[in-house]
Amino acid sequence: MLQHALLSVSSKAWRELSCPRSELRLDLTLGCGQTFRWRETGDGHWTGVMGGRVWTLTQTDDTLWYHVYENQDNHGIRRVCENDPGTEPAGSDKKLKCVSEVKQEPDEKGIEMPSVQDSTEEELLRDYFQLNFQLENLYKDWGRHDDHFRQIARIFTGVRMLRQEPVECLFSFICSSNNHISRIQGMVERLCHSLGPRIATIQGTHYHDFPTLQALADSGVEACLRNLGFGYRARFLQQSAQLILDAHSPDWLLQFRRASYEEAREALRTLPGVGLKVADCVCLMSLDKLGAVPVDTHVWQIAKRDYGCSSGNGQKTLTDKVHREIGDFFRQLWGPYAGWAHSVLFCADLKKFQKLKEQVDVQKKKIKSEEGDQVVKKGGTEKKKVRQLEDNITKKTITAKKVKLEKPPHSRKRRVKEEEQRE
Structure with missing residues (x-):
């Protein structure tokens, strides 16, 4: 049975890429709700599907390690999925084109050896991690303009913005409506298992590619997904896929990488189930709109609690107007990469990372304590100067009094004159 790759078992099965943790932290980047296809399959090892391939990633201080599994099989796209999400997809046995034409043999541990180097x-x-952006420089720039960000950034380093495939990003975030990360992950996995082609089976876990638009638009998809617990989102998924194919083209989403942010966002909002928040997520995470700031209740709370932003005060629901105002607020604060900066604060606000957040609070208290000590020290120095000044004044006063007492009450000329008058 094919095993999940572990760097400690066989380093020969891995390739490496120079990348310090300050530029990328896998646990934060893959676990903060940008993507829903990655799972931790070993200590610090993340396995998921990207670009039609199954990967396991891990990292050491200065290196990103990756292992790509051979595509084993493809059972086609299931047009009408079954109620049981654990059932294997039915269809043809047509084999997917593998990463390399070189035959790969598993080593003695059941881990595939890498093919000939494939650039x-x-x-x-x-491209997926957008490693052409220097994240450390961006962090420094945001920190210069934002004291709160600078404190968060001391702990939450290496949170990068992914560049995902637009179809996967769009339909994953349609699933995110009124949902939380762990539940979205489950829904996306069931969606892929039911409608996407199987790529590989590793330790009993079946890995599937994301469904195509044609598979999502099938007339039986809504009923299938409702049976899988998607609720009202099932209709949005099917209708959005159908609308893209009928009114546009399979590559319609990709063209918005070259369009303006406003044009891309408004086009996405024409799709069923896509509001401002989902549109901004897709713009930021797959369409190269680096200034898009997705605003949900978490981000709204961050804006009010940590920045004193008054937009929407007194309102219970997040309106489009408030969404735009908060987005504009952060864009003015952080500049053209506001969406990237937002993801750091969003990550730090998640419950799953609260232990890290506590370290931020400890550092804040330490900084306040040090600042307080400096004020006390400065205050003590000022008090010492005042006391010295008071002592000097006192000494001068005493000296003056002493001189006055020692001085003769009358001059000699005046005394002679007084004597002559008495005579």
């Missing part, structure tokens, strides 16, 4: 894999990885 495509490294390019995919660099």
Whole structure:
């Protein structure tokens, strides 16, 4: 049975890419709700599907390690899915084109050895994590303009913005409506298992590619997904896929990478189930709109609690107007990469990372304590100067009094004159 790759078991099965943790932290980037296809399959090892391939990623201090599994099989796209999400997809046995034509043999541990070096894999990885952006420089720039960000950034380093495939990003975030991360992950996995082609089976876990638009638009999809617990979202998924194919083209979403932010956002909002928040998520995480700031209740709370933003005060629901005002507030604060900066604060606000957040609070208290000590020290120095000044004044006063007492009450000329008058 094929095993999940572990760096400690066989380093020969891995390839490496220079990348310090300050530029990328896998646990924060893959676990903060940008993507829903990655799972931790070993200590610090993340396995997921990206670019039609199954990957396991891990990292050391200065290196990103990656292992790509051979595509084993493809059972086609299930047009009408079954109620049981654990059932294997039915269909043809047509084999997917593998990453490499070189035959790969598993080693004695059941882990596939890497194929001949394929630069495509490294390019995919660099593009997915957008490694052309220098994250440390961005952090410094945001910190210069934002004291709160600077404090958060001391602990939450390496939170990068992913560049995902637009169809996967769009339909994953349609699932996110009124939902939380763990439940969205489950829904996306069931969606892929039911409608996407199977790529590989590793330790009994079946990995599937994301469904195509044609599979999502099938007339039986809504009923299928309702049976899988998607609720009202099932209709939005099917209708959005159908609308894209009928009114546009399969590549329609990709064209918005070259369009303006406003044009892309408004086009996305024409799709069923896509509001401002979902549109901004897709713009930021797959369409290269780096200034898009997705605003949900978490971000709204951050704006009010940590920045004193008064937009929407007194309102119980997040309106489009408040969404735009908060987005504009953060864009003015952080500049053209506001969406990236927002993801750091969003990550720090998640319950799953509260232990890290507590470290931020400890550092805040330490900084306040040090600042207080400096004030006390400065105050003590000022008091010492005042006391010295008072002592000097006192000494001068005493000296003056002493001189006055020692001085003769009358001058000699005046005394002679007084004597002559008495005579």
